[in-house]
Amino acid sequence: MADRPRQEKLRPSLWWVLGAIAVPFIRGTSHLTIRSPERLPATGPFILTPNHNSNIDPLVIAVAVWRLGRAPRFMAKASLFQVPIIGSLLRGVGQIPVERGGLQRGAVPIDAAKRIVAEGHCVIVYPEGSLTRDPALWPMRGKTGAARLALDLGIPVVPVAHWGTQQLMPIYSKRIHLRPRARIEVAFGDPVDLSPWEGRATDPAALQAATAAIMASVTGLLEQLRGETAPADRWDPAKHGQTETGRF
Template identity: 35%
Template sequence: MLPERDLRAGLLLPLRFVVVLLLVVAPAMASTVTAETQQSHPPLAAQAELSSQAQHPLGQASESEMLLRMVALENRRPPAIWRTMSTLDTGLVHLVGRLKVTGGVPRELRGKPLLMAANHIGVFDAFVLIAACKHLGIAPRFLLAGGLLDAPVLGPALRASGHLRIDRGKASAVEQFGQAVEAMRTTSSPIIVYPEGRISHDPGLWPERGKTGAARLALAAGVPVIPISQWGAHEAVYWGTEKVNGPADLLPLARSGFTAPLRRPTFRVHFGAPVDLSDVDAQRPGAGVRAHAKIMRAITAGLVPLRASEPDRPKFHDPTRPTDTVSPWRPGA
């Protein structure tokens, strides 16, 4: 459910990780993030809440209760490698452009199972999403295509970070979907998915029709869905190419990526209100389709104000991105 095809992603993501390491060595170039939030969400609120509980006198809690609190705190903390990667990621995003975050995750949903569904506009938008989540004090996990987790260099790091695996089109996908449902029910970290399954091919970069997997996952697990709308990340790095046959195929991606800090694009991310799926009966045929439509419309509704000055086609022209589909969700469609 994440970027493009496994082969392309498996080859490109290690390169992107190297770019991260190269760029963050120049933190002096990073600018202050401009963050606009509609409501206050103190960073690491969940950890702070547990820490305040742990400050109670030992006499008020049994040894087993204290142990349970310690285990709960550890379970709510992301793995150290993921905290390190997200810190590097945030440094890169701040270096490349300006991050503006609106909306947020309601306090009552923090530290509980939660699905976050985002539109997919470019190869850099996952980096922007991670930085936006870090700004809100949450550490999400991704539902990733198997090729990403098997990629050299980056694959082991992603597996150690606790991201979930799904092999599309394989017999194991059914079993892994069941595992993802169980993980959704028990995790305290939000899980991010791209319902479209790939970067949009719509000429206006509006969300594609997408797939129902994210909606079916939310219905099966019985978890709330937060729609995430984003705009601007497509200006950081070109789409590139479907198949990588050699270094020359990576040049457009590399050129656009290294010139992005000079262009300083603005990355806008909006966290919308939870999607109301109360009227969708998970046991009835077509439930996944109906829930998917609700999620995609919520994402699109949040996207409209983010790109108010670009209602038709993006001002930034990416000559490498295919434009062979038409979005059914775009306003007026």
């Protein structure tokens, strides 16, 4: 599918250098198809919530967003900003530092939150918080960070799902499979209706309900990509004796 004409003013910067590396890499290692690109807002701030089943996911989503004319920004662990070179690179492209677990607890720096709105950023937040634990790679239960941020800032949540990244880099692996080229599809959805919980960013019950709505939207998109129906009960690591991170 053809990319949408660029709408955001992406001035020459470090973004262009990264794009010149990342876009050819993804094109050379996979067949990337973008469904419903018109659903990605061309301007203005919003939160993008993808599913997560491979360590290569952020790069694929970043390339998809970049191809559609938006500069992708992630909520990144604050500790990464202390790493030489990497920290400078993250700051140079406007990534947002968050203390480990901070987004789930609502501890997003206030200056970063204001910048999201003032500068009209697209911010990518993984609502699962980590790679899915579901054995069939369906989205597992979500954390409330994305919903809290959206309700705090009054900006929309746009769901997105992808399928095929696990062919390029299997779950928990750090090795790329170059052949055969992975077939990856990315599908954007309409903004999630969070109006029932407007003004309730500190209400735990509202956050859980809003998070469930976000996860339902992401899962619905993935069902379309896979041509399958997800399990009725979303996978919950705690109920299966699993930790949040680490390989299984």
